[in-house]
Amino acid sequence: xxxxxxVAMLLAGGQGxxxxxxxxxxxxPAVSFGAKYRIIDFTLSNCYNxxxxxxxxxxxxxxxxxxxxxxxGEPWDLDRSYGGLHSLPPYQAKAGSEWYRGTANAIYQNLHxxxxxxxxxxxxxxxxxxxxxxxSKMLEEHIATxxxxxxxxxxxxxxxxxxxxxLDYGLDGKITSFEEKPKNPKSNHASMGIYIFKMSxxxxxxxxxxxxxxxxNDFGKNIIPHMLATNRxxxxxxxxxxxxxxxxIKSLWETNMDLLGKNPEFSLNxxxxxxxxxxxxxxPPTYLGTDAKVQNSIMTSCEIYGSVVNSVLSxxxxxxxxxxxxxxxxxxxxxxxxxxxxxxxxxxxxxxxxPNSKIGVGGDKDSLVLIGRDVKLPKGCSIKSGDIIERYIxxxx
Amino acid sequence: MRTNKxxxxxxxxxxxxxxxxxxxxxxxxxxxxxxxxxxxxFCLSNMASSGITKVGIIAKRNYQSLLAHLGSGKSWDLxxxxxxxxxxxxxxxxxxxxxxxxxxxxxxxxxxxxxTEDYIVMSDCDNVCNFDYDSAxxxxxxxxxDITAIYRRRTFDASSSRPxxxxxxxxxxxxxxxxxxxxxxAGERCFFTNMLVISRRFLLTILxxxxxxxxxxxxxxxxxxxxxxxxxxxxxxxxxxxxxxxYLRHNLDxxxxxxxxxxxxxxxxxxxxxxxxxxxxxxxxNGSKVTNSxxxxxxxxxxxxxxSVLFRGVRVAKGAVITNSVVMQGVSVSIGSxxxxxxxDKNVIILDxxxxxxxxxxxxxxxxxxxx
Numbered sequence: 001x002x003x004x005x006x007v008a009m010l011l012a013g014g015q016g017x018x019x020x021x022x023x024x025x026x027x028x029p030a031v032s033f034g035a036k037y038r039i040i041d042f043t044l045s046n047c048y049n050x051x052x053x054x055x056x057x058x059x060x061x062x063x064x065x066x067x068x069x070x071x072x073g074e075p076w077d078l079d080r081s082y083g084g085l086h087s088l089p090p091y092q093a094k095a096g097s098e099w100y101r102g103t104a105n106a107i108y109q110n111l112h113x114x115x116x117x118x119x120x121x122x123x124x125x126x127x128x129x130x131x132x133x134x135x136s137k138m139l140e141e142h143i144a145t146x147x148x149x150x151x152x153x154x155x156x157x158x159x160x161x162x163x164x165x166x167l168d169y170g171l172d173g174k175i176t177s178f179e180e181k182p183k184n185p186k187s188n189h190a191s192m193g194i195y196i197f198k199m200s201x202x203x204x205x206x207x208x209x210x211x212x213x214x215x216x217n218d219f220g221k222n223i224i225p226h227m228l229a230t231n232r233x234x235x236x237x238x239x240x241x242x243x244x245x246x247x248x249i250k251s252l253w254e255t256n257m258d259l260l261g262k263n264p265e266f267s268l269n270x271x272x273x274x275x276x277x278x279x280x281x282x283x284p285p286t287y288l289g290t291d292a293k294v295q296n297s298i299m300t301s302c303e304i305y306g307s308v309v310n311s312v313l314s315x316x317x318x319x320x321x322x323x324x325x326x327x328x329x330x331x332x333x334x335x336x337x338x339x340x341x342x343x344x345x346x347x348x349x350x351x352x353x354x355p356n357s358k359i360g361v362g363g364d365k366d367s368l369v370l371i372g373r374d375v376k377l378p379k380g381c382s383i384k385s386g387d388i389i390e391r392y393i394x395x396x397x
Numbered sequence: 398m399r400t401n402k403x404x405x406x407x408x409x410x411x412x413x414x415x416x417x418x419x420x421x422x423x424x425x426x427x428x429x430x431x432x433x434x435x436x437x438x439f440c441l442s443n444m445a446s447s448g449i450t451k452v453g454i455i456a457k458r459n460y461q462s463l464l465a466h467l468g469s470g471k472s473w474d475l476x477x478x479x480x481x482x483x484x485x486x487x488x489x490x491x492x493x494x495x496x497x498x499x500x501x502x503x504x505x506x507x508x509x510x511x512x513t514e515d516y517i518v519m520s521d522c523d524n525v526c527n528f529d530y531d532s533a534x535x536x537x538x539x540x541x542x543d544i545t546a547i548y549r550r551r552t553f554d555a556s557s558s559r560p561x562x563x564x565x566x567x568x569x570x571x572x573x574x575x576x577x578x579x580x581x582x583a584g585e586r587c588f589f590t591n592m593l594v595i596s597r598r599f600l601l602t603i604l605x606x607x608x609x610x611x612x613x614x615x616x617x618x619x620x621x622x623x624x625x626x627x628x629x630x631x632x633x634x635x636x637x638x639x640x641x642x643x644y645l646r647h648n649l650d651x652x653x654x655x656x657x658x659x660x661x662x663x664x665x666x667x668x669x670x671x672x673x674x675x676x677x678x679x680x681x682x683n684g685s686k687v688t689n690s691x692x693x694x695x696x697x698x699x700x701x702x703x704x705s706v707l708f709r710g711v712r713v714a715k716g717a718v719i720t721n722s723v724v725m726q727g728v729s730v731s732i733g734s735x736x737x738x739x740x741x742d743k744n745v746i747i748l749d750x751x752x753x754x755x756x757x758x759x760x761x762x763x764x765x766x767x768x769x
Contacts, residue, residue: 034678035678036677036678036694074471075673075675262682262683262699267677268677268678269677269680269695269697270677275675276675276677277675278675280673280675282442282668282669282670282671283661284431284432284433284651284657284660284661284669284691285431285432285433285679285691285692285693285694285706285707286679286691286692286693286694287651287652287654287657287690287691287692288687288688288689288690288692289688289689290688290689291688292687292688293686294681294685294687295681295682295683295684295685296681296682296683297680297681298677298678298679298680298681299678299679299681300678300679300694301694312678
């Protein structure tokens with residue numbers, strides 16, 4: 001068989017616990033984003049736009065909806081006969097079975113998959129970031145420098161630096177230090193969690209790490225520090241585009257809001273080179289009623305009879321007459337009935353907000369309301385800002 | 398349970414001449430409709446959701462855009478191992494290119510002979526409806542019919558266009574009379590939608606030598622004593638396109654909730670599918686005013702839109718006003734321009750301060766790729 005130049009491994013097994021109710025039923029990469037996408041669409045579309053045609057998606061936490069969404073990979077042109085999209089859950093083997101213990105262990109358990117394509121390089125990605133990036137440029141640089149590992153970096157605010165893996169590098173891009181979530185960051189160069197390894201180096205490192213009983217089998221905590229300590233050739237690839245980690249409710253909200261405006265911080269209206277692809281339903285266009293008032297919002301296949309301001313509405317959302325939605329994210333299939341008011345909220349899929357309810361009225365972006373999937377709120381109910389509603393509320397309560 | 402015993406046949410060029418403006422660069426089957434669809438989507442979606450997995454599309458000219466739209470057929474789940482969508486263009490050596498549906502069918506008799514399914518479902522490409530062919534096929538089997546003609550009730554008056562074949566049925570549903578309506582036709586009548594179920598063996602008999610038939614309506618349907626022809630009613634939303642004004646009117650039909658629900662709600666039966674284009678979501682800017690309109694993804698609107706249907710990727714600049722119009726994919730309307738009762742074909746650019754207006758019965762048509 002032909003040798004693949006580069007195979008991508010996409011880590012999509014994380015729970016995303018800080019998204020609370022949003023990830024009760026789905027893995028974080030499958031959370032809705034930007035009116036018609038799911039978070040993982042951005043990484044998969046980047047793969048397509050970078051000419052990568054073989055992607056292993058490592059799943060573990062709540063994979064049902066994610067797997068259903070990925071299907072055969074057709075939306076991202078990954079339904080290939082040699083290559084394409086492969087869902088890689090943990091599996092049972094003769095020697096026993098185990099869950100993925102860490103990011104490195106997840107790749108280790110799938111070395112057989114990688115070897116079957118015999119790639120020269122392996123691109124490690126995570127499925128929970130919003131950005132557009134041409135990985136082929138990074139791969140070119142990785143090949144040109146002859147590095148064992150190239151890490152994509154982005155400059156972040158100093159206050160935020162403690163959340164990331166922070167690295168320092170010289171003028172030639174050679175990495176001199178790396179610390180995972182440091183208390184006192186030495187620089188503001190954050191690791192984006194995007195690595196390209198030489199296949200041979202990756203394989204050696206993973207096998208060695210697996211034998212180390214003290215290791216947590218994590219790229220940031222174990223593999224990268226060990227490679228640096230043993231003088232492997234480690235290069236930084238600096239990226240200066242838009243990149244957001246949507247690991248928290250607030251960052252998910254802010255990143256959605258970045259899509260709005262005449263010249264948005266992050267535009268979904270793309271050229272053919274950086275288009276975002278996703279699996280879309282067969283819903284008809286958006287209908288805006290006679291009294292509809294919509295300002296500064298994006299939406300897809302909705303039915304709007306009320307007012308919508310500064311919001312992001314997914315497929316099949318219904319906003320009834322006299323209802324007002326402001327500064328909110330409303331996900332697929334949710335109904336906001338007549339006269340209801342929704343402000344500063346994130347409302348998950350298939351929620352029903354009964355007439356004249358008040359959700360998060362008077363709130364702000366630091367006290368967002370979060371309502372979980374399939375919740376039906378009773379008539380005239382009032383949810384104060386900052387609340388998280390996960391289950392059905394009894395009408396009599 | 399699905400019967401799965403039928404093949405679909407769609408007439409791709411039928412009625413091309415009724416809307417010459419729209420079919421100058423495409424066949425009627427690929428005329429855009431309803432904000433994100435093309436006419437043939439309705440027919441294909443109905444057939445696919447009725448369990449039909451083999452659809453022959455008869456096309457004789459201008460079918461490039463249709464081919465591009467159909468691709469492998471996967472948008473309708475019609476990319477199948479053993480069948481799926483099969484395009485049936487005329488053979489180069491054919492004596493003459495067909496004019497009627499019957500001649501078109503005769504031209505593809507090899508295809509029909511090779512099929513193994515017992516029934517054939519036929520439809521024109523411009524029938525906009527949500528219809529369950531499976532129940533019509535079951536009715537056809539139950540009645541032991543040769544042909545089951547799908548009809549529609551409608552009240553006719555002097556303003557009714559396009560001659561219709563009117564059907565009269567007895568108590569058992571058997572068709573007893575088929576006649577051509579004229580301008581004196583009035584009152585509630587049942588007209589034939591040109592959608593039908595026909596037994597394949599029966600079709601091969603009437604295609605056979607010695608019959609010399611040339612038309613379904615003139616030669617076959619009229620022989621109600623000789624053949625077992627039954628009627629099956631089509632309820633719900635239905636329209637077909639027979640003029641530019643009916644094209645505009647039927648697009649604007651979708652501004653009514655009842656029509657949209659009948660056509661698109663899951664409970665109506667078929668899910669109407671189309672080719673996926675991966676447009677960005679619809680974007681409505683500050684200062685935009687969009688009311689009673691059907692607007693597709695990828696549009697960016699800063700101006701005003703009323704009572705209109707906008708296809709994907711239309712840009713409406715500040716101060717531009719679109720009313721009572723159908724605006725197709727990729728059109729851009731610049732600052733201070735106004736469009737009223739127009740049908741604007743794909744990729745038109747309307748520069749600053751242009752005022753264009755037609756009338757509901759006489760829409761103003763702007764051809765594909767024009768710059769005004």
